[in-house]
Amino acid sequence: MSSLIDELKEQLLEVENGEGHPKMEVRDLLRVSDAGVPILKGISLEIPKGVIVGVIGPSGSGKSTLLRAVNRLWEPPSASVFLDSRDICQLDVLSLRRKVGMLFQLPALFEGTVADNVRYGPNLSGKKLSDVEVCKLLMLADLDASFLQKSAAELSVGQAQRVALARTLANSPEVLLLDEPTSALDPISTENIEAALLKLNKNNGMTMIMVSHSIKQIQRIADVVCLLVDGEIVEILNPNQLSQANHPMAQRFLQLTT
Numbered sequence: 001m002s003s004l005i006d007e008l009k010e011q012l013l014e015v016e017n018g019e020g021h022p023k024m025e026v027r028d029l030l031r032v033s034d035a036g037v038p039i040l041k042g043i044s045l046e047i048p049k050g051v052i053v054g055v056i057g058p059s060g061s062g063k064s065t066l067l068r069a070v071n072r073l074w075e076p077p078s079a080s081v082f083l084d085s086r087d088i089c090q091l092d093v094l095s096l097r098r099k100v101g102m103l104f105q106l107p108a109l110f111e112g113t114v115a116d117n118v119r120y121g122p123n124l125s126g127k128k129l130s131d132v133e134v135c136k137l138l139m140l141a142d143l144d145a146s147f148l149q150k151s152a153a154e155l156s157v158g159q160a161q162r163v164a165l166a167r168t169l170a171n172s173p174e175v176l177l178l179d180e181p182t183s184a185l186d187p188i189s190t191e192n193i194e195a196a197l198l199k200l201n202k203n204n205g206m207t208m209i210m211v212s213h214s215i216k217q218i219q220r221i222a223d224v225v226c227l228l229v230d231g232e233i234v235e236i237l238n239p240n241q242l243s244q245a246n247h248p249m250a251q252r253f254l255q256l257t258t
């Protein structure tokens, strides 16, 4: 664990030399349910630009809650989540969500064509994307131009998830939050989405936080893995050394998951 943290620190140092800050920082993030039950118990995490962080952990450990805090689908306490050193609670929420896009387990497309969906975000800020621009976004999500005028209602779940990715990318996000984005997809669609994500990370340096129940997927995608148990990060691990987890719940979880 310590060598990975050293590596991360090195990456962080590179970022500090370049831009002076981690891309995202979560600082002692707490959440207690309305009934008084702790959901997140002081999560702290620094994510350098261009790093893909995988988040794994048992059901109910707080993974989705953590992601939702990062783009204010759940409003975190002030001064607990920072984007480029700025407290996200101080940012306009819509511009935050353009910078920090999110993909969910199931894509929720609007009625209309694929192009309508991809144009949606830029339209809100008064920008009309041309067909060529829409096609470029579709290509980033591994879809070809034949999808442009298809009705969103006709798509398979895998295709719809890629359109949802293109729609998110239309906002030019700097960070992508991925909440089990392939758990409803077949292996080929999963492979397509993973390939698109890795390309975005490699070519555009996009920072990502991905929640997944698939250890193998996390190993294919993530640079570093956070193990969340009962609202706490109990381990930060190298994806290829997950078997070295020390926390007993983490060991059990890793033995039982594929």
Ligand SMILES: Nc1ncnc2c1ncn2[C@@H]1O[C@H](COP(=O)(O)OP(=O)(O)OP(=O)(O)O)[C@@H](O)[C@H]1O
Pocket: 033, 034, 039, 057, 058, 059, 060, 061, 062, 063, 064, 065, 066
């Ligand atoms: N709005 C809410 N009000 C009260 N409790 C909540 C709320 N949202 C989530 N919780 C509780 O917080 C805990 C963490 O939920 P969360 O969805 O973040 O877990 P998770 O790790 O993503 O789970 P899963 O892997 O099953 O998706 C759970 O016990 C859940 O019941």
